[in-house]
Amino acid sequence: MANKEHLALIQQGIATWNKWRIDNPGVQPDFLNASLNRADLYRADLRGADLRKADLHGAYLVEADLRGADLTGANLSKTDLYKANLSYTSLCEADLSQTNLYNADFSEADLTEAKLSGADLSGANLSGANLGNTHFEDAAFCNTKMPDGQISNRDCP
Numbered sequence: 663m664a665n666k667e668h669l670a671l672i673q674q675g676i677a678t679w680n681k682w683r684i685d686n687p688g689v690q691p692d693f694l695n696a697s698l699n700r701a702d703l704y705r706a707d708l709r710g711a712d713l714r715k716a717d718l719h720g721a722y723l724v725e726a727d728l729r730g731a732d733l734t735g736a737n738l739s740k741t742d743l744y745k746a747n748l749s750y751t752s753l754c755e756a757d758l759s760q761t762n763l764y765n766a767d768f769s770e771a772d773l774t775e776a777k778l779s780g781a782d783l784s785g786a787n788l789s790g791a792n793l794g795n796t797h798f799e800d801a802a803f804c805n806t807k808m809p810d811g812q813i814s815n816r817d818c819p
């Protein structure tokens with residue numbers, strides 16, 4: 663269950679949340695099973711956060727810092743993760759269907775069995791990412807840096 667104090671802080675706004683993160687650098691944010699659907703988390707500092715099985719459906723995570731966060735089994739469908747930093751993040755079995763991942767950084771992320779159907783991965787960095795059994799049906803890959811370092815131009819206009 664999510665930490666009630668952490669939920670209350672993030673619901674007060676990102677300025678309050680990010681200040682609290684600066685003042686409490688040793689605390690791991692706990693949002694296990696949290697309901698944050700449609701939350702405005704623009705530029706939120708969520709480094710190392712426990713977001714396992716969190717409901718982030720439709721959340722606004724543009725430029726959010728999610729480095730090292732655990733999003734295993736999280737619902738991120740229809741989320742906006744434009745320019746989000748997801749490096750070293752666990753996204754195993756996460757649902758990222760219909761998500762805006764334009765220019766997102768997934769370097770060294772674990773996307774094992776993640777669902778990215780219909781996601782826009784244009785300009786994203788997947789270098790070193792684990793894509794074992796990841797579902798990419800109808801996903802866009804224009805100027806996407808693939809795990810092997812190659813650039814995909816598959817869906818460029």
